[in-house]
Structures are given as structure tokens and as C-alpha cells.
Amino acid sequence: MALPPLHGFRVFESVARLGNVGAAAAELHVTPGAVSQQIRALQTALGVDLFQKRGRQLALTASGTQLQRSVASAMEAIHTGVRQVSTHRNNEATKRVLTISIPQVHGVAWLATRLFTFMAESPNFQLNVVTSSHFHGVDWRKVDVAIVYGVPPWPGFWWRLLHGIRMTPVCSPQLLRGPNAIRQASDLAHHRLLHEDDGSQWRRWQAEAGIAYTGEADVYFDDFGIVLQAARDGFGVALSDEVVSARDLDEGRLVQPLQLSVPALHNYYCICVEAKRETDDVNDFIRWLIDEAAAG
Template structure:
């Protein structure tokens, strides 16, 4: 039997370990459609089913469990080899300190989990992580570079788009039940719209949906984590990106009641001062960030 493309085995290992196509898509930073396509190709190439559906979760078949043991072992050996090479290459290099500013973990959970992989590959780096959501809140006296949520330009700074966000309504599953269940755009009028801005993003979404609702609310938050928690608890409907809310959606704490998505008014950018752009460790980290966000 010819060996299928190796990337398919990496996708298989991620889905088998996490038990979810959506979670694997977040980990590998690709779309759920790309994950499904890779799994389909691998199963066709092997001539056997590797997963079976159990509710919202994917479970390994007997063939899948057999393959997963071998693939997990192989992936572990590859990781060990890369780690040994990194130690051999960087072991005697002087530790370089780098300070990264990122938004709250609710906004860039995909990045926070990957920082540990970066540290494994760059053991000569000592990484300090501080928190700030927007450009004007970053402590540039400490930060060498930052991931920020906003809209450029920022004079005196270099930036690059990391993650283009498309927003769609999310809410607790309980809002899909009962006489006021959300089944169409008009049903949003029964519930509070949850904001992390002045309402502009909801107004844009409602305009695209051709709704006559104003999008106003009686409560506004400056932290996206509080917005998501209020949505989980059933206090209203929020706008979120499927990457940001992947775990909540996969585990059923949030659902997407309506299909329409619209581009966010702001996006995530990697930013550093023009002076820091030429530092090797900053430049390398920026390139790594850009690769992780694709």
C-alpha cells in the first residue's frame, strides 16, 4: 500500500487527540473544511474508516485506535528529534529576553497555547508575556512587540495583519428553546445584544442582515471575556469569531443561531516599533507569529 501524504497523519493525530474537528482546526490554524478534507483523503487512501460520530464528538474506530498509537509515537519521536537539534544548536547561546504584549486570553487563545511550542523550539529565548487589548494600552517601555486588536496606521510602528476576523452571533443553547427561541434575525429583538464597543459592530451586522433594529443596549463591556461569559450564562447574544469561540462552540456552551457572518471593524495585528523591527529575535518571532496565524 502506498503511503498517503504525511500531512494527513498530522491532522489525524490532532483530531484523534482532541476528539473534535473544530478543536483540531484551531490547533493547526486552518478551517474545519480543510481538516475534514484531509481526513477524508487519508481514509480513502487507507481504505478504512478511522472515526465514527458520537453526538458532537468523534470517536476512533478499532482501525483508528490502532493507527493512532503508531502515529502518536512517531509524532513524539519527531518532536524529540527537533528538540534535540534545537538544544544542540542553541544550547550554548546566551539567553535573550523578549517581552510580548497580547490581548486577554479570550481574544487570542489560539496564540497563548502555541507560545509553549515556540519556547520548545527557541530555548535561548526568555519570554515575558504582558497583557493589553489595544495599541494605546500597550506599555511600550516594556514591550518589544505586541499583538493588538485595532485599526492601523500607528505612526512610528510597523504592523502586519495576523487574523482577519468574521463575526457571527453566538449565544447560550437555552436561547434556542421556548416561545422566544432565536430562529431568524427578528427574534434577536427578544434578547439583549452584548457589546464590547459602542455598538458599531452590531449595527454593521444588523445592517448586513437588513434588520430595522437599532443595535443599542443598556450595558457595554470593555473586556471581551465578560461579553462571552454573559453570552454563556444566557444574558444575551454576542458577536464572535469561530476561531475565538471554537472551544465554547465545540463543547456546547455557545451555539451559532444565525448563519450570517460579517467582517469585523477591527482585526488582530502584530506590531513593533520601527527600531525593533531589525532585531533578530524580534524579527524571528514576528515571522513565527505570521506563520502561526495562517
């Protein structure tokens, strides 16, 4: 059989729930006559009586009770769907989207877990994360906030020092054993030095240590992640900081054979375009980031 008009089921559900035509009419903002007409039309279409009078109240017949269960379930499903759509729409409307650029090694070592904490505490933020270590590698057309490894100034940008780092030698524990074990600075002459720059950082460290810089067997990389992996594998000695190498040091993949540390030639900065600095989303994220850096 053809399905009766759906509006009739809505009227039926209201009368069945309230047990009174007048009450249903008030709820639906129509006249009692209109309610009675809809009920009669529904009963005629179905060919069964749905109600029987009991004084001033209407009681469901067996057929009415059966239909009421199905209609009530359907109405609840509709209400649930409407609530879900409305909630999704509101969430989408209030979702705050930021694109963050982070150095690959620093991001994995220090920031990644903190970003997950930030997202858990700020579910209305959606973070898109890209990687670039240096200022000129950041696509500022897309990026809202970046952590860069470098030296200011950067005209047209706002920046804040995130970590003032110091560099110290790190190596595999295996380099602490054997005839060329590293026990003092002069022992580095027996080992390959690993660089991510032109050697400037190591020259600064060796000048502080009072030893000559040779660099004859050194290896130069443009990716600090490769530098650290080579050090973990025992291929040489790298200069790193405790922010990036904290996990390797804690878990014993790297050790600090010598305690002398020197200020880094470059540092980690939080940076954004000046025009974006005072926008609420960027300001909120930067404030959280600086607080995390201060907490260690």
C-alpha cells in the same frame, strides 16, 4: 588531623589512574621530580604508603586503593560542578529575552498554547507575557512585540494583519429553546445584545441582516472577556469570531444561531516599533507568529 594540601590529591589521583610518574607528569605539565615530591609529601602527611613498585609501574597499596576511590569520586564531583556552572553561564549568555503583549481573550483562546509550543521549540528564548487589547494600552518602553485589536495606521510602528476576522452572533444553547428561540435574525428583538464597543459592530451586522437596530436593552462592556462570559451564561447574544470563540463552539458552551457574518470593524495585528523590526530576536518571533496565524 589537618588536611594535606589539595594539590597533592590531584597529583595522587593522576598517578593512581595512570600507574606511572612520568605519565602523570606529562598530564599535569610538571616534571617527574615534582610529581614524586608531591607523592612523598602526601604519604608523609598521611603516615601511610600509597604506592608500591611493580617493575616500572606503581601499584596502589590497600590504603592507596581506599584513598583513590574517595579522591576519584571527589574529582568527578568537582568536574561535574564545573560543567554545570559553565553550561549555566553559556545558557544565560545566549538566552534571548522578549516581552510580548497579547489581548487577554485572544491570548487565552488562540495564542497561549502556541506560545508554549514556541518555547519548547526555542529553549533559548525567554518570553515575558503581558496583556493589553489595544495599541494605546501597550507599554512600548518594555514590549518588543504586541498583538493588538484595532485599525492602523500607527506612525512609527511596523504592523502586519494577523487575522482578518468576521463577526457572527454567538449565544448559549439555551437561547435556541423556548418561545423566543433564535431561528432567524428578527428573533434577536427578544434578546439582549452584548457589546464591547459603542454598538457599531452590531449595527453593521443588523444592517447586513436587514433588520432594525434598537439597542434599548443592550449592555455595554469594556472587556470582551465579560461579553463572552455573559453570552455563555445565557444573558444575551454577543458578536464574536471563530478565532476567539473556537474552543467555546467546539465544546458547546456557545453556538452560532445565525450563519450571517460580517467583516469586523477592527482586526488583530502583529505590531512592533519600527526600530526593532530587523533585530534577530524580534524578527524570528514575528516570522513564527505570522506562520502560526497562516496555519490557522
